[in-house]
Amino acid sequence: MDASVSDQSAASPLTVGIVGIGGIGSKHARALREVPGVVLDAYSGGTPSSGADAGWPQARQVQHRELVERPDVDVVAICSPSHLHGPAALAVARAGRHVVVEKPMALTTDEADELVRLQDAGRCVVAVVTQRRFEPVVTALKAMLDGGGLGQVRLVVAQMPWHRDEAYFEAAPWRGEAASGGGSLLNQGVHLIDLVQWLCGPVATVTAQAGTQVGARTAEDTTVATLAFRSGAFGMLATSTATPPGHDATLAIYTDRGMLEMTQGVITQWQLPGAPPQAGSAVPGGGADPGAIGLAGHRAFWSDVAAAIREGSLPAVDAHEGARTTALLCAIGEAARTGATALVHGADPSRGAAAPNQGV
Template sequence: MIRFAIVGMGHIAKKHIDAIEKADGAELAAVCDTNPERLSDVSGVPVYTDMETMLKENEQIDVVNICVPSGLHAPLTRLAARYRRHIIVEKPMALCTNDAEEMIKAAKEYGVKLAVVHPNRFRPAIRKLKEAMERGMFGKLSHANATVRWNRNQAYYDQAAWRGTKAFDGGVLMNQAIHNLDLLLWLMGPVKAVQAMAATRLRKIETEDVAAAVVEFESGALGVIEAATTIYPQNLEESIAIFGETASVKIGGRTANFIETWEAEGVSEEERAKLIDEINADPFGKSGHQWIIEDMVQAIRENREPIVNGWDGLAPVRLIEAILRSAETGARVQLSQ
């Protein structure tokens, strides 16, 4: 068994615990939180209020799952690496590229594996889209659209002092839209340049609650990004759409789980209906967190990189930094030549 410890017992920790319990070859070995009250309901495993103490005392731990506020990901990743534990870190892996690069460097230096939680890649509809793109179904790509139109009201941000801060949380791009941006990059490839605007319109936070950007991919295709937590009165949609010379596909719904459009040269109406029925029968599939946990188990056993590794986690952070820099300066920002 590969033994996991969770650091940070906030709301996302439950997904990690559930995933570990369901995953083949995984076992929960410990939990840690600086707030003892969050540990009061934990039973069956050792609990700790200090991560370094946990790492020193519990040699059974193979992997540390870092589920603390985003601004703390980098130092805790470096700490886990120094104690030669493999690492799964929640999104975003860091709030700036320098920290993300340091995390990758630390994992390499100490010979441990680093995985980043971008679970949307494992949604059934998204996997079908990725397979179609790898088969060349779209021909030459025209453009893509990534949209997150969600509601996070003021009460959401007021739950904890760190929410909506630049130091620990980030705004709509880093916190809510980063999964969608990960999909955009995974499907379309690296971004060459970006032009953007961002604003804090409705929420009393330090960071942006709405942003829009146009990107140019290295392939020459274009992309449009829209992200907002200002949608009234509840989440409206998360979608990813890809357009090419021989296909148009949109995966949508409130959380990008359903095929809304699937038009492709050579695909019959019967084939399309069968695909949509297949997705509708199980739109959520196996938990993305479970995929990440099980992949880490296999990565350790096979001594390979995780499917979603540190470099994958760095890419959307780098893109978001460029979007915010463009929004601040009003200039087009180059990511690559």
């Protein structure tokens, strides 16, 4: 990475600006209070008191564009609606500044590929918010699967039967708009989808169906998909925000040696060799209430980002990782629209001809 970009003194605080402090942005602001050597300098959106409300009374409220262009902010965190993630992250990266971007990193593979290119050229660090990867059980499970001790993955079943009431969509209408990146797949299911491909390996092709079961919103509220992994394994995925009262998301992995099931960072079934990884308690989930999601994962995520910037390295979830998840989301969206099997962007060409870059 270019020294002009990566040189960050360990003695000086890392300054952060948040684009869009409302909603998830305020959660990031509160998590930053628990990360040593990091300071929230400025934010956009919200109210003049939003910074103080999140524990940062000295943080200044500024306009979006001013925040993106401020040279005294080391890291810009993009917490705006999903369709703005890619364009805003690209603007920050092209300015040679570090960028943290909420999930999904982008809505098209073209935007995702360009962020990868800018990061690889040494322009900046790009970090994608996927806090579930930092849950203790998830990280332990990743090591066990990669080490081969749990056997070869054969089947994956991932389900997210959540619920969001009308007030949730009225508070932020973009959440129900397809063009803005709303819907159960992109706005809620993305974390589960990220875990599926990170733990079980890259997906080659998908089929899918999606629809809106409640109201007249343009974004789907229920998606089901089948996944064909490059390894030869298969998977089933279901996401919904139309299943009251809202239930915990589950991930079941079946291998040639047995099976496991994980619910909210806790192993609930274990029929495999050895002892399962243990968690002190369940990770708060958002099955019925998005406000119930805890700060521990965000705190661990930001600690990793800060360490990477200070060391001149890349974070655990960089642009390459974000691009893989964007590619899978785009393929599921394409398959649901066309009714045909879709190739995941960047997948092994032997599985079929490459599809053109397009959005979800």
